[in-house]
Amino acid sequence: MRYELYYWPSIQGRGEFVRLALEEADAVYVDVARLGRRGVPALMRFLEGRAEGYLPFAPPFLKAGKPVIAQTVNILLFLGPRLGLVPKAEATRLWAHQLQLTISDWLVEVHDTHHPLGGAFYYEDQKSESKRSAANFTAVRLPKFLGYFESVLRREQGGWLLGKRFSYVDLSLFQMIAGLRYAFPQAMARLEPKYPRTVALHDRVALRPRIAAYLASPRRLAFNQHGIFRHYPELDL
């Protein structure tokens, strides 16, 4: 199968959670919107309802032959068993999906640190609100999410979120830690010692041969101030 990933071409964003799974599995895929001038118009054709198949609300979406599947966690639910990145048993797949959904909720809260009033307003027009939102995030919500995943790793043992079995959710937790280090270096430096299993998981993912190769390649976009993880020093006190 040759997969087609449709996502905005200049940010890691939600697409990155899919890219990491495709890269780890050495899947054949095209990152359509990054192919050149025709990339974004190809993506827009789906969003505007001018393409065949089920209508996506927003990127990312994945074309896998005929089906067009949208919503990051849904794409991973679909890809997981096909790429060998989750066990086949339904109970385990639902558990992996549940963890991925919690990561997705966490990601929304990261986004809301710099856009608490929504994407319609520039950061500069919601800066004081962002400061309040980010202060609560780094003091309360960030430890809560980190603590949750640390507890899961402690309970399940084996070093991965599903225990001994590596899965796509580990790739997503890696991405969260990488992004949070970019966005909130001070808060993370202070917090990380309390969550050794989570940090160790991040480091082990980064060393996986295909992930290491991907991170060193031009296919990995750099974090930047247009993505979900943004570094504003005033929000990281």
Place this chain on the structure above:
Amino acid sequence: MRYELYYWPSIQGRGEFVRLALEEADAVYVDVARLGRRGVPALMRFLEGRAEGYLPFAPPFLKAGKPVIAQTVNILLFLGPRLGLVPKAEATRLWAHQLQLTISDWLVEVHDTHHPLGGAFYYEDQKSESKRSAANFTAVRLPKFLGYFESVLRREQGGWLLGKRFSYVDLSLFQMIAGLRYAFPQAMARLEPKYPRTVALHDRVALRPRIAAYLASPRRLAFNQHGIFRHYPELDL
């Protein structure tokens, strides 16, 4: 199967999307936290990691025999085929799930109209921010989501989101319209004429015998100012 639903006892909230599916299917279930004084402690036992099974991050979660499944959309993914509320084919189940995930994103934006800075601050301490957030929601985001679901109903035909086949996603879209009417009566009165298929779907769901009986029963909590849908007149201009 006798299901146990764990959710906060005094609000519809996210639990309501699960309740509606259980009610429509005439499933045998217990709404544990509403059973009396021992209800909420029973729920907390899971959240605090003192119970068997996979650790939930937050309610709602569902105990289905031994498995404990958390995250609203994940519970519906699990229940859908078991309750006969979604077709069995994988492609259709993923499509239903994708729609449910988009409803879930929409619900977060509804919540953020009255808590843009997060749940840690009282509404009264983020009232001016809420006004900006809600104004953008009713002017831009609400029409966007309504327009999306109207487009899906137009494309798929048959009157339900999956076409001719009724599913749990229709129950969830019903709940969104009901909640939005409670929270934003003026904005909805203005917008609804543009989305006739969506409004018709709401009305048809409300007339389904088991749903009608449920809505008239004491099991259906009233909307109130502690839930996700809240009516603050100053946010509905």
